[in-house]
Amino acid sequence: MARLADRQAFEHYAAQAQARWERLWAGDHWIISVGISECSIAKGALETYRHLELLLAQEGIPATLRRVGCAGWCFAEPFVEVRAPGAPPVVYGNITTDRVPELVHALKRGGVKTEWALGVRADEPFAGVQPLSQHPFLARQRRLLFADAGVIDPESIDDYIARGGYRAFLKALFEMTPEEVVAEVKASNLRGRGGAGFPAGIKWESGRRTQAWPKYVVVNSHEGEPNVFKDRRLLETNPHLVLEGLLIGCYALETPHGYNYIGGEHALAVKRFQEAVRQAYELGLLGDNILGTGFSCHIRVRTGGGAYICGEGSALMYAIMGQRGQPRTKPPRSVEEGLWKRPTVLNNTETFASVPSIVLNGGAWYASLGTEQSSGTKLVTIQGPVKRLGVAEIEMGMTMRELIFEVFGGMREGYRFKGVQTGGVSAGPLREDQLDVPVDFDSMTELGGMLGSGGFVVFDESVCAVDFARYLTAFNRYESCSKCNPCRLGNPALVEILDRVRNGYGRPQDLDIIREASKHIIELSLCGLGQVAPMPLLGMMKAFPEEFDAHIREKRCPANVCPISEAALATVGDD
Amino acid sequence: MAHRVDPDQRVDLAPLLEVLASRFRPRDDQEAYELIVGACQEAQRLYGWVPPEAAQAIADHLGVTINRIYGLLTFYADFRTEPPGKHFLWLCHGAACYVMGSSRLIELLRDRYQLEDHGVSPDGEFTLHVFNGCLGVCDLAPVIQVDHHEYWGRLTPERLEAAIEALKRGRGVEDADGTAG
Ligand SMILES: Cc1cc2nc3c(=O)[nH]c(=O)nc-3n(C[C@H](O)[C@H](O)[C@H](O)COP(=O)(O)O)c2cc1C
Ligand code: SF4
Ligand code: FES
Ligand code: FES
Numbered sequence: 001m002a003r004l005a006d007r008q009a010f011e012h013y014a015a016q017a018q019a020r021w022e023r024l025w026a027g028d029h030w031i032i033s034v035g036i037s038e039c040s041i042a043k044g045a046l047e048t049y050r051h052l053e054l055l056l057a058q059e060g061i062p063a064t065l066r067r068v069g070c071a072g073w074c075f076a077e078p079f080v081e082v083r084a085p086g087a088p089p090v091v092y093g094n095i096t097t098d099r100v101p102e103l104v105h106a107l108k109r110g111g112v113k114t115e116w117a118l119g120v121r122a123d124e125p126f127a128g129v130q131p132l133s134q135h136p137f138l139a140r141q142r143r144l145l146f147a148d149a150g151v152i153d154p155e156s157i158d159d160y161i162a163r164g165g166y167r168a169f170l171k172a173l174f175e176m177t178p179e180e181v182v183a184e185v186k187a188s189n190l191r192g193r194g195g196a197g198f199p200a201g202i203k204w205e206s207g208r209r210t211q212a213w214p215k216y217v218v219v220n221s222h223e224g225e226p227n228v229f230k231d232r233r234l235l236e237t238n239p240h241l242v243l244e245g246l247l248i249g250c251y252a253l254e255t256p257h258g259y260n261y262i263g264g265e266h267a268l269a270v271k272r273f274q275e276a277v278r279q280a281y282e283l284g285l286l287g288d289n290i291l292g293t294g295f296s297c298h299i300r301v302r303t304g305g306g307a308y309i310c311g312e313g314s315a316l317m318y319a320i321m322g323q324r325g326q327p328r329t330k331p332p333r334s335v336e337e338g339l340w341k342r343p344t345v346l347n348n349t350e351t352f353a354s355v356p357s358i359v360l361n362g363g364a365w366y367a368s369l370g371t372e373q374s375s376g377t378k379l380v381t382i383q384g385p386v387k388r389l390g391v392a393e394i395e396m397g398m399t400m401r402e403l404i405f406e407v408f409g410g411m412r413e414g415y416r417f418k419g420v421q422t423g424g425v426s427a428g429p430l431r432e433d434q435l436d437v438p439v440d441f442d443s444m445t446e447l448g449g450m451l452g453s454g455g456f457v458v459f460d461e462s463v464c465a466v467d468f469a470r471y472l473t474a475f476n477r478y479e480s481c482s483k484c485n486p487c488r489l490g491n492p493a494l495v496e497i498l499d500r501v502r503n504g505y506g507r508p509q510d511l512d513i514i515r516e517a518s519k520h521i522i523e524l525s526l527c528g529l530g531q532v533a534p535m536p537l538l539g540m541m542k543a544f545p546e547e548f549d550a551h552i553r554e555k556r557c558p559a560n561v562c563p564i565s566e567a568a569l570a571t572v573g574d575d
Numbered sequence: 576m577a578h579r580v581d582p583d584q585r586v587d588l589a590p591l592l593e594v595l596a597s598r599f600r601p602r603d604d605q606e607a608y609e610l611i612v613g614a615c616q617e618a619q620r621l622y623g624w625v626p627p628e629a630a631q632a633i634a635d636h637l638g639v640t641i642n643r644i645y646g647l648l649t650f651y652a653d654f655r656t657e658p659p660g661k662h663f664l665w666l667c668h669g670a671a672c673y674v675m676g677s678s679r680l681i682e683l684l685r686d687r688y689q690l691e692d693h694g695v696s697p698d699g700e701f702t703l704h705v706f707n708g709c710l711g712v713c714d715l716a717p718v719i720q721v722d723h724h725e726y727w728g729r730l731t732p733e734r735l736e737a738a739i740e741a742l743k744r745g746r747g748v749e750d751a752d753g754t755a756g
Contacts, residue, residue, distance in 0.1 A: 042712040042726040074714035226669035229711040264616055264653060265708060305612055305651025308707065322608030322643065324650040340605060381713075383671030389714045421670065457670040471673050475707055 003284030006292040007174055013283070014161050021162035030063035031083040032056070035150050037070030037236045038268045039229075044096055045078035051100040052080065059108050069237025071150025072391035073137055075409075076118055079150070082107060088122035091132055137388045140407050142369070142395045144377050145353045149237040154272050157279040160240040166285060168356035169247050173293055176359070181252040182208060185355065187363025189375040194220055194311075194348030195426070195452045196528075197374075197441040200355075201363075203345055206335040207253050210343040217249040218320075218339065219260040221269065221349045222304050222311035226475060227424040228455025230379040231349035233391050235262070235269035238353075239276035245352030247285070247297055248359055253345055256296040260349075261316055264303040274301050308479035312527055313346050314338075315481065326481045327527035348453070350379055370396030374440035378451070382408045384458035385415040394439065401435035404458060411460065419543060421457040421468070423450030425475050426532040428539010429459075448539045464559035465544035466551050470498040472536035476529060487530030490521035494537060504568025506552035511541065586626045591618055595636045607637040611647055615654060623663070624655035652707070659702035660695040662742060665720040669709030676731070677717040681705060683732040688739070700743055 004010045024031065034049045049067070056063050073079065076093030080103070083089040090112055095103060099116065106113045112127040119132030132138060143149070152159035160166070172181050186201025207215065219242060223231040235242055242260070250258045262270050277299050280286040288296040302320050304310045310325035317339045319325035338344025354376060358366045367375045374396040380403065381391050387409030394403065404410065404420065411417050419429040427450030430437065437443050441451050459468065477491035494517060497510050518534030525531045541548055550556045555564050555572045594617050601607035614637065618629040625648055634641045648654045666684070668677050684690040689697050692705040712718055715728025719735070727738050 039712045039714065042715055042718070042720075042728065074712075077714070224708045226673070226707055226709050227671075229709050229713065232711055263708070264612075265706070266711070300609070302609060303613055303616060305616070305647070306653035306706070306708070307651050319612070320609055321605075322611045322639070322647070324646055383669075383709070383713045383716070384674045389671075424670070455670075457674060459674045463674055467678075468673075471670075471678075478707060 003282070003287070004291060005284070007170065010166070010170060010291060014166075017158045017162040020158065024064070025083070028085055030056075030061055030085060031066065031081075031089070032063045033066040033068045033081040033089075033150075035070050035077065035079045036067045037077075037233065038266070039074050039233075040070060040077040040079070041268070043077045047097045048078045048080065048095055048100060051097045052104070055100055055104040059104055061104070061108060067153055067155070068150050069152065069154040070233055070391075071237070072146055072233065072393070073118070073388070074390040075137075075388045079118065081121075081150075084110070087112075088120050088126050090120045090126070090129055091118045092116045093118045136409065137390070137392070137407060140394065140398065140402065141392050142377050143393045144357050145234060145238070145241065145350065145379060146391070146393045149233075152238065154237055154239055155275050157240060157276065157283060160238070165240055166244055168359040169244050169251070169285070170291075172248050172251050172359050173291065173295060178208070178252045178254050181248060181359060184358055184363040185252070188354075188358045188366035189363075189373075190351065190354055190358060190366065191374065191441055192348055193350035193354070193378070193453065195423075195450075197451065200347055200351050203335060203347070204249070204252055206333075207343050207345040210336050212336075212343055213255075214257055214342055215253050215255040216257045216259060216339045216342060216344040217246060217253050217255060218258070218316070218344055218346045219246050219349055219352050220311060220313070220316060220346055221260055221262040221266070221273075222316060223263050223266065223349075223453075224304070224306070224308040224311050224479075225424040225453060225455060227383060227421070227457050228381050228453045230381050230391050230454060232263070232266040232269040234349055234353055234379065235266070235273050239269075239273045240280070241353045241356060242273065242349055243276050243280060243299070245355040246299065247280075248355050249345065249347070249352060250297045251295060256298055258297060258299045259302060259320060259339070260299065261302050261304065261310075261320055264305050270301065270303055277301065307481075308475075309481045309527075309529055312529060315527070316346065317344060324481075326483045327529075329526060371438065371440050373442055374451075378439070378454050380439065380454040380456065382420075382456050382458055384420075385412045385460055386410065386458050387412055396440040397438045399436050400430060400439055400444075400456075403439055404435065404456075408458075411458075415460040415462075418459050418461050418463060419465075421459065421472070421536070423452035423532075423535070424455055425472050425536060426450060426452055426528075427535050429536075429543050431543050448535070448542055450535075462559055462561075464557055464561035465540045465547040466498065466501055466557070467559070467561045469537040469540035470495060470502060472540075473498060473533070476533035480529060480533075484524075484526040484530065486521045486524040487526070487533060490517055490525075490530070491533055493517055494521075494534060498537070501548070501551050502557075502562040502564070504551070504555040504562075504564035506548075508552055510552065511548060514538075514541070586622060586628045588628060588632050590621055591629055591632055592636075594621075595633065599636065601637060604638075607639060608643075610637060611639060611644060612651070615644065615648060619654060623659045624657060626658075627656075652704070655693070655702070657695070660699050662701050663722050664690075664701055664703045665710070665723075666703060666705050667710040667712075667716070667718050667720070668705045668707055669713070669716075671709065671713035672717040675716040675729075679732050680717055680719070680730055680735050683735055687736065701739075 080095040081091045117129040119135045120126040120129045190200045191197040310319040315325040315327045334344045421429045428448040482488040614633045630644045690703045718728040
């Protein structure tokens with residue numbers, strides 16, 4: 001394919017892509033789409049796809065079979081969307097291979113398999129199936145980044161362009177100066193989605209101000225936390241959206257050097273992003289002299305090797321440079337001295353993905369979404385025994401209670417809510433009586449919680465607060481890069497004390513020792529890992545003091561998880 | 576896709592050299608350094624571990640020292656510098672899996688199969704990696720990815736034991752969880 005030479009060539013190409021898309025959906029033939037993501041593959045989506053292919057041929061249903069990305073509803077994977085001639089598309093959930101024959105037979109008879117349907121993509125009910133937008137998982141969501149999730153084929157740049165993709169990049173490139181792009185991002189009040197919530201526009205502005213070249217723009221798709229899986233889903237389901245955000249970032253910084261650093265474990269995300277980059281080169285949206293403007297941009301994909309610390313900004317840059325990923329002291333900040341000692345703007349995957357809509361619709365529009373201090377939408381994941389596990393996109397400001405019990409459907413049968421761990425391994429939990437707090441950057445902080453990257457872990461009565469605290473502390477101990485002593489020595493000490501408590505040898509003064517040691521770790525550690533490593537433990541102690549007490553004074557684990565030893569039991573009441 | 580295990584067998588470097596020549600072509604030193612981890616990942620994909628010969632080949636190809644390569648191989652949790660067992664178990668110990676009971680699976684593997692994190696079972700059948708991140712399939716928690724493609728989900732110690740015994744008998748495990756294939 002020839003590279004597009006100028007704006008007109010792009011417009012022409014986009015019009016064709018759009019016409020093809022419209023023809024596809026014109027309504028006169030069968031279209032069957034299967035969601036293929038890491039998560040659906042694990043549940044057998046590829047088998048479902050192959051089985052469908054076979055049976056459709058056998059039954060003589062002349063359908064276009066498509067692969068689309070994930071739509072965030074893990075609980076309904078594998079999903080299959082069926083558009084019969086003259087009917088609106090119906091989405092079916094949990095179509096494992098054993099259900100394929102029955103589904104195909106129903107279709108053959110011209111029927112709708114109502115009981116398996118999640119919803120219909122239409123404003124009105126169809127054949128007894130409610131509109132998908134009214135499904136309880138989706139009704140309260142506001143999807144910008146996930147708007148086309150499960151609709152487009154992530155491996156097709158044409159699909160993306162047909163749905164309006166790369167229009168924001170073209171707008172920036174042809175109608176805006178780099179300064180104007182930064183001004184819109186600033187006006188949007190978009191705050192970093194990787195955890196800290198620093199305003200992206202201000203970071204971009206600092207990056208522009210530093211007078212040293214070359215400059216670099218880097219996407220942080222490392223996602224090594226144990227509590228979240230949103231960035232890889234974004235890359236799996238709409239990789240061009242992230243790439244477009246990155247391109248706009250490069251334009252704003254006036255640099256031809258962009259990177260995406262992706263956790264090596266996220267194989268499908270890596271593959272799809274690489275494919276997106278290849279397609280963009282082929283079309284001339286990447287490379288030299290893009291669309292004849294003189295602006296050039298080259299994107300390199302680098303992968304991580306399974307070290308959580310490499311998600312930290314300075315460590316990530318060392319990792320890209322082929323060094324061990326260990327953080328360094330700041331200043332200088334990365335916008336002054338980052339990758340290869342040059343000014344580097346680093347943002348999270350979701351942050352970049354939010355940029356195209358800001359450029360298209362304006363910063364003011366984006367700022368009107370969500371809350372005043374936390375604008376826009378947020379991808380959130382909930383893990384644990386909830387009914388509807390998945391990735392949701394909500395406007396900032398929804399309460400945690402609504403999120404857990406309405407969007408994610410509340411607890412599964414047989415599980416009772418005990419708490420929700422927030423901020424991953426960097427903050428504490430919320431109890432049931434604290435759930436009316438809004439999900440945004442600042443509200444949870446007062447309660448010892450944190451938005452973090454938007455991954456929340458719901459846990460039930462079978463989980464012991466002491467054991468959970470040990471798990472979270474042990475994570476930080478294991479992932480500590482060992483560069484500085486407070487973190488390297490402090491975290492093992494905390495784990496050791498917790499093990500004592502778990503084994504029934506805890507002493508009342510241990511809680512004070514924990515508080516004291518934590519203070520040192522928090523105040524003296526070099527990087528963000530150590531500086532917050534004790535927070536989950538302190539949070540658990542604050543939220544569930546009675547459980548720590550039961551372990552220490554009564555040598556009893558109320559959840560019956562901890563290995564309290566017989567010998568320790570014999571000492572109850574001694575002190 | 577189980578790995579071939581024969582520690583004495585010489586490593587056939589040809590496929591690695593081919594990948595390096597076609598896809599790892601640094602234009603300058605900077606890029607050579609940037610490509611090390613990716614090249615090691617390719618080696619591990621090919622051999623199931625990074626044998627010393629492969630590490631040396633990567634060092635030669637990229638023009639970096641072997642020390643640099645081992646500095647990275649030992650830093651990252653994903654790499655193996657010892658030959659793996661026949662089957663690879665990637666046990667998710669992310670938060671969802673923890674909440675749903677992954678600790679009990681780790682205990683079972685340790686007590687019943689003498690299988691520790693990053694170790695090989697005495698019979699050479701299994702390598703275990705406990706993954707601290709999230710495998711991204713939390714709806715199946717607690718979950719193990721087997722031989723890089725298959726998932727055993729919603730495991731209990733009993734189900735895990737049954738699945739392992741079936742795998743040892745050489746049969747593919749069907750439906751360890753009733754959903755994953
Ligand atoms: C230990 C540690 C791990 C981190 N991991 C990630 C990560 O996986 N992804 C991410 O985007 N940010 C991560 N961060 C935050 C980054 O340092 C950085 O703040 C962020 O990528 C900046 O992008 P943002 O402003 O768009 O959020 C981590 C920070 C620390 C201290
Ligand atoms: S705080 Fe921990 S992770 Fe951060 S530099 Fe120090 S030792 Fe490394
Ligand atoms: S269904 Fe896509 S994330 Fe699980
Ligand atoms: S935590 Fe195990 S799959 Fe997500």
